[in-house]
Amino acid sequence: MSNHEVLPLLGQVAEAVSGAIGWARPALVGADPVVRRSEHADFQANAALALARRARARPADLAADLAAALDGGPIEAVEVSGPGFLNIRVPDASIWGQVAARLRSTRLGVGSPDDGRRTVVDYSAPNIAKEMHVGHLRTTIIGDSLARVLGFLGADVIRQNHLGDWGTQFGMLIQYLDEHPAAAWHSDELSAGISAVSALDELYKTARAEFDADPAFADRSRRRVVDLQSGDPATLAMWKEIVAESEKAFRVIYDRLGVLLRPEDSVGESFYNPLLADTVDELVRAGLAAGSEGALVIFSEEVAGPDGKPVPLMVRKRDGGYGYDTTDLATIRYRVHDLKAARLLYVTDSRQALHFRMVFAAARRMGWLTDGLEAEHVPFGTVLGKDGRPFRTRAGGTVRLMDLLDEAVARARAVVAEKNPELPAADLDQIAELAGIGAVKYADLATSRLKDYVFDPDRMVSLNGNTGVYLQYAHARIRSILRKAGDPEAAVDPGVAPEPAERALALELDGYGATLAEVGATLEPHRLCGYLYELARDFTAFYESCRVLDAAEPVRGNRLALCQLTARTLGHGLSLLGITAPERM
């Protein structure tokens, strides 16, 4: 499919201005028409200012020539303003035509610019036998939203949950569990509210203490690591059980968060373990990896360390083991060769930027990444507490993800209960859950990805401002109007002159696809949040100045159409953020 199912007015105007440029100044054919939304008209074209020098003309003169060449087409009126801006107005009928066309489309008229592009999104990646904590919040939420947006834009998205399910720490844990068969850690032997990962996390700490205190246990643990790596059946069975129980616990969080990740998306470190030797062989044969101080490394061609020498990727450790550098190289090899990916995305925190830069560079030198292939680290900032320091419990420990969700839902519940005391308890629970989870996700997505952000439950469940709750409420309010009208078939009469608020709302709705394309290109979901907030505000302005239900036809029909398209766009946009938009609040 093309970039647009319904060509936005901005695109139509841009085409017209492009045509005018070619007509008025053939030498400038193909130049950017620089069309933008405008406060002074429907759109403005800044091409005359940008091109005046090349055209060897005064901007105002060039603008006048362009205006003269812009007769008719999708443009109703043009005027030159200021130093050479073209203020452009589109016909009323076009405004309504776009609304009608988008309502007829199941995709709201949005095209599929990423059609068929196989895109691997690597995100979440919790560690087996450990609690999910605040550190997994952003990767899970941002990664999931990107998977949704790219999928909607037509990409063939393959989600990859790169679980931390392999490593020497499991030798210690398995040995401990083997020696303490009475220890409870299976989900069915734990009391409600205690997860397997919570129990395993505790047992691991105990095992760790014993490892440090008892040399004999440490020896047995080390032997257990060898057993695990050599595939000893009993050890492997225990490990698989630990993985399965952990995944059950993750499932509970994923279900509550409403993320797309499913069991088959789990392709953890253990999956790559058998592939690492081959990966390293290729690197050695290609002459990229070389011995250094007993280890095997790839020296970076561009990055130097504190000593001024090239920084190495650790391909094989001195003890013969493999670290994350090797695994990440193996993921590229696998995702390109076996999954046939065209675009690789790694949603991890920004501290790993240098690591990925070096891994990608090595993969390019190795020939695994070729020119048509895009590999991108999608970095994000740290979650901070209100004190501006990394978010921790009062005692200084990491904050469990589940606790954090509980707190947000509890606050949302208090706010909802206060504002709507008549709500039946069951509805209250359901709405509090939707609002609380939505608030957490929205707060995480709404701020620009790269910056650290402050986790503030009070602010995120606020009903005012750029919050998830505000958008959910806006959606519910519109749905309420539509229910009262009996959810009629949209009937748009393009002959009606739109009120300013109707015009502004329709133009905003027309720009939905452009915003999504921007999110797909920049991998910045906060642009979608900003768009939806603006849309909700435009709707509110419309709601304040334009009566819907008691308007006379054909105005009423047109306004209902605006309500329908706004509700669908809001609901759809929220769903791409992974947030549910309830019918009632």
Next chain:
RNA sequence: GCCCUCGUAGCUCAGUGGACAGAGCGGGCGCCUUCUAAGCGCCGAGGCGCAGGUUCGAGUCCUGCCGAGGGCGCCA
């Protein structure tokens, strides 16, 4: 030492090289016989860390400096 990111209103944040830099919170005033007041309007508040540069035009691009955070061999 080198590299990366960030620095916009009292606070939390938006801001494709274009017309007077915008929201929310907090403060002040006002608006519910009308589709959800979980809302809306008005008032006050910054000239975008600092200094240069490129440009017809810079919060946005470039250079330097200051400040904060992060990274730089066997943890991911």
